[in-house]
Amino acid sequence: MNLAVAHRPAALRKGISMDDPVLLLVILDFVFIASLAKIFFRKDGVMNARWWSVSLPIGVIPLFLTVSRIFGFPSLLPDGWLRTTQLVAGVCIAASIALISMTLGTHRVPIALWHQTDDAPRHVVTWGAYRLIRHPFYTGYLLAFAGAFACFPHAVTLVLFLYEAVMLNAVAAKEERKLCASAFGAEYQEYLSRTNRFLPLRMTRPPGAVPSPTDQEFVS
Known part of the structure; x- marks a missing residue:
């Protein structure tokens, strides 16, 4: 046995081996999300300061998880709870990957990055992953952070x-206002009346009772 490895702390050896399947799944999900800017979204976007304000945590999370595993940072919860939280994490990450993949398959053309000055709506997507959720990409991202x-x-x-939830909610509200003010406004207002922002729950509002994106600023 290599004596240098043998004398390393147990947490360090475990972190280096990356033998935790849930941790690996979480990291792979965030790598998948980070790659979307290159493999899916339109290439004419600008990664400006506002874009980074939303995107940076996507890179910070997997780095922090890896460092915390290597150096054995303590959890907020007792060890007895971690088996359950690991199961919850696995479910969240699996749902995140599935939803993002479904959303990719729903789009026929790439869409703009967030926080762009020239991202006028070109069409409205109301089928596939968007049938019950207005922002399935963002829901997938939030599932990844929850995981x-x-x-x-x-x-x-x-x-x-929590930071990413607030930021993505603000981005989603801005996109909804832009769509309502576009040539697709009437169609999108009808879509707003029967869908939620992030949660796949059917709406029960009567016809004509259409909330504006401003009214829904902090509504899921």
């Missing part, structure tokens, strides 16, 4: 999850 927190309950993963 990261469940994988390793820590103040950092919790703060990043």
Whole structure:
């Protein structure tokens, strides 16, 4: 046996081996999400400061999880709870990957990055993954952040999850306002009346009772 490896702390050896399948699944999901800017979204976008304000946590989370595993950072929860949170993490990450993949298959053409100045709506997608959720990409991202927190309950993963939820909600509301003011406004207002922003729940509003994106600023 290599004496240098033998004398390393147990947490360090475990972290280097990457033998935790849930942790590996979480990291792969975030790599998948980060790759979308290159493999799917339109190439004419600009990665400006506002874009980075939303995107940076996507790179920070897997890095923090890896470092915390290597150095054995303590969790917020007792060890007895971690088996359950690991199961929750696995479910969240599997749902994230499935939903993002379904959304990719729904789109016929690439769409613009968030926070662009020239991202006027070109069409409205209301089928496939968008049938019950207005922003399935963002729901998939939030599931990934929830899975990261469940994988390793820590103040950092919790703060990043909450931060990303607020930021994505703001981005979604801005996109909805832009669509309502576009040539597709009437069609999109009808779509708003029967869908939720992030949750796949059918709406029960009567015809004509259409909430504006401004009214729904903090509504899922």
